[in-house]
Amino acid sequence: MHEVNHEHDAQALAAAASAAMYERDEATKSLGMRIVGIAPGSAQLTMRVRSDMLNGHQTCHGGFIFALADSAFAFACNSYNLNTVAAGCSIEYLAPGREGDVLLAEAVEQARSGKTGVYDVTVTNQHGDRIALFRGKSHQIKGEVLASMATRTD
Secondary structure, eight states: OOOOOOHHHHHOOOOHHHHHHTTTTHHHHHHHHHEEETTTTEEEEEEHHHHHHGGGTSBBBBHHHHHHHHHHHHHHTTTSSSSSSEEEEEEEESOOOOOTOOEEEEEEEEEEETEEEEEEEEEOOOTTEEEEEEEEEEEEEOOOOOHHHHOOOO
């Protein structure tokens, strides 16, 4: 009798959905973000702070930190291959990001029920210092991430 490994299937689906999403996510790619981990309900992305991301205080502009956290949130909540968008997000900045820092955003699902979910994202630097805490609320919409690839028109 053949036993189905649902955990393996869920991981494979999360990886395929994130690869498809990343391929067409020009904003995430243009900021140099990379997916370094993906699993059902979680994602880890990195981004190096470039000189063109610095604000007038010569620290990373908060919008870029938000964008990194938001992208990690997006990949985590779309890891089930169900099209999911943000319904609301908030961020708390704890410490500055500096030029050359490699920031890591780790998104973790806290709750998912029906069409809604809550995800927490911790952003740290290469030393493990916490830079920001982000919370995103998700809403599932019509369609699937992988299926929408076939219907995309350029």
